[in-house]
Amino acid sequence: DGGITQSPKYLFRKEGQNVTLSCEQNLNHDAMYWYRQDPGQGLRLIYYSQIVNDFQKGDIAEGYSVSREKKESFPLTVTSAQKNPTAFYLCASSIGLVTGGVLTFGAGSRLTVL
């Protein structure tokens, strides 16, 4: 089945540590996205990528970094510079950047900073 795989599902981190969340898709989609979800805050865009080796900052990129070395993969690193990293992180993809608002989401990764 085609879809998006996020790992790990749950992750605990000590303050000051960087952590990388994995996102892999087998939908042959060109565009990929990372969203952050906090209770009562909706979905906020962190980074997005339309093509390999290119990515753009979203609304809340500070403290995060990404790479897009392969079409299928779009890992997100939560750095120690992110002041409040505890959240539910969602990876998504679309056929292209022009999507008509249609995104396919992964099941998410929950990060807790101890």
Place this chain on the structure above:
Amino acid sequence: QQQVKQSPQSLIVQKGGISIINCAYENTAFDYFPWYQQFPGKGPALLIAIRPDVSEKKEGRFTISFNKSAKQFSLHIMDSQPGDSATYFCAATLRWGGADGLTFGKGTHLIIQP
């Protein structure tokens, strides 16, 4: 700047009742309005969407009503079932724009009581 306002934040409905979630938008350029459904621990999934040239769209028990002059749209769930319990997000975007322009409401946590 919150471009899509969603209400209520939480909603409890008896089984068989009608669930109503409302959204209002500010940007008159928006021309595509999708709704996403998210079950606990999962990523959101596209439920139904509407364009502003249509006042109503129905898919099974789910209906979107759209009021262009008021810049409002709403989701109605008829004969609500416990399996409909989820978080619902409205969104707005430009249909031929990039998904980086997809703006989400803050979500409604819906509970259907048996």
